[in-house]
C-alpha cells in the first residue's frame with residue numbers, strides 16, 4: 732500500500748468521524764464510543780476488502796451512524812439511524828440491534844452460499860466484544876465450524892468496553908483469541924485496529940483450510956476524541972454543552 736493511499740484512507744477516517752459527530756448533533760443521539768472504534772475497519776472493508784458478491788452485516792448496529800453515512804455516500808438511500816431494519820436494495824442485509832443476532836444470521840447466509848456452491852462469496856460480519864458475552868455467538872461458531880464455512884469472516888471490534896462498564900469488570904473475555912481457536916476458527920489478531928496498514932495486513936492473511944476466520948481488532952472506544960476515549964460513559968451519551976465544543980475541537984470541526 733502506497734503512502735499516498737494510506738493518507739487518503741486516514742483523511743476518509745477523519746471525514747467520517749466529523750460527519751458522524753455532526754449527525755449525532757442533528758439527531759440528538761450519540762452511540763459515539765462504538766461508532767468511532769470501528770471507523771478504520773469499516774472504511775477498509777468498504778474501500779478495499781468487500782467484493783461484488785460479498786455480503787456485509789453490521790451486527791453491533793447501535794453503532795450504525797457511520798455505516799449509514801458510508802452507504803449514502805455510495806449512492807444508497809438510508810435514513811441515518813441506529814438499530815437497522817433490513818432493506819437490501821439500500822445495502823442493509825439484515826435487521827440488527829439486538830446484540831448477538833448478526834453472527835447467527837451471517838452463519839446461515841454463509842451456509843446457504845455453501846449449499847448453493849457459492850462458497851467463494853464471503854459473508855463479513857462485524858460483532859462487538861459485548862456480543863462475545865452472548866451465547867448465540869458461540870453457538871454460531873459451533874455450526875460454522877461443523878459445516879466448514881470458510882466463507883464466513885467474523886470481525887471483532889475489541890474495544891474492551893460494553894454499555895456501562897469495562898468488560899473485565901462486567902464479564903471478562905480472557906484469552907479471546909484462544910477461545911476462537913478452540914472453536915476451530917482461524918484467527919487473526921491485529922493489535923492496532925486504527926492503523927490502516929495493520930488492518931489491511933490482517934485482512935490479507937490467507938488460510939489453506941475450510942475453517943471460518945475471525946479477525947480480532949484491538950480498538951479504542953471513542954477513538955478520535957482523546958478526552959472521550961476508553962470511557963464507558965461515551966457508549967451512548969447525548970452530546971451537550973461544553974462536550975460539543977470539546978468534540979468539535981478534537982475533530983477540527985469549525
Ligand SMILES: Cc1ncc(C[n+]2csc(CCOP(=O)(O)OP(=O)(O)O)c2C)c(N)n1
Nearest residue numbers: 765793828829830859860861862892893894
Ligand atoms: C440483547 C441485547 N441486550 C442489551 C442491549 C442493550 N445494549 C446496547 S449496546 C450494549 C453493549 C455495548 O457494548 P458492545 O456490545 O461491546 O458494543 P461496542 O463497545 O462496540 O459499542 C448493550 C448492552 C441490546 N441492544 N441487545
Ligand SMILES: [Mg+2]
Nearest residue numbers: 860861892893
Ligand atoms: Mg465493546
